[in-house]
Amino acid sequence: MEWQQLVRDSFRRQTQELEKVVEGLTKDDLDRQPVPECNSIGWLAWHVARSVDRNMSELMGEEQLWIKDGWHARFGREPDRHETGVGHTAEQAKAFKSPSEEVVMDYHKAILNRVEDYIDRRLTETDLAREVYSPTLEVTRTVEEILAGQFWHGMHHAGQAGYVRGLLKGKGWYGH
Numbered sequence: 001m002e003w004q005q006l007v008r009d010s011f012r013r014q015t016q017e018l019e020k021v022v023e024g025l026t027k028d029d030l031d032r033q034p035v036p037e038c039n040s041i042g043w044l045a046w047h048v049a050r051s052v053d054r055n056m057s058e059l060m061g062e063e064q065l066w067i068k069d070g071w072h073a074r075f076g077r078e079p080d081r082h083e084t085g086v087g088h089t090a091e092q093a094k095a096f097k098s099p100s101e102e103v104v105m106d107y108h109k110a111i112l113n114r115v116e117d118y119i120d121r122r123l124t125e126t127d128l129a130r131e132v133y134s135p136t137l138e139v140t141r142t143v144e145e146i147l148a149g150q151f152w153h154g155m156h157h158a159g160q161a162g163y164v165r166g167l168l169k170g171k172g173w174y175g176h
Helices: 003-022 027-031 041-060 090-095 101-121 143-169
Strands: 131-134 139-142
Touching: 003 041, 003 101, 003 143, 027 041, 041 101, 041 131, 041 143, 139 143
Parallel strands: none
Antiparallel strands: 131 139
16 A cells, blocks of 8 residues: 555545534534533534644645635634634533534535645655644644644544434444
8 A cells, every 4th residue: 555545545534434423413413512511513523624624734835725715604604714623612612503514524525635636646755754834833743743643633533523423312323
């Protein structure tokens, strides 16, 4: 297996797992918190997408799809390139209102398409050691560290969203 295939597959699996989690959910389901101060499925799915969009856009040196393609408007949010949910208070997470399941997943898929194109057309093995400064996070990391962080972060939150779905909908939803 080529390393690019492994990277692409990791991003794809993240999107596929979230797609299973949100499948068939209503806006109310997406916004429901199983207990106060717990993130909702919709917030978690949005946060994963925003994080990938921001981090990968910085890595690619391009504008975020959130702003460039107007995804912020479809989510009813401001075009703030810094807002990804990091640092949200319990009140802000509770106030988050999800768009439909389709909009949530269309945003994920748009980001996935962009990332796959970057991996296929521009990312080289030499690039993995390149350092990238994030003005949002105010840290410098290598491309490899950014990619690994995105895999871990995305699957961590996809697992949380799946757990919340199980709490709300009960056993047997996965792989139905």
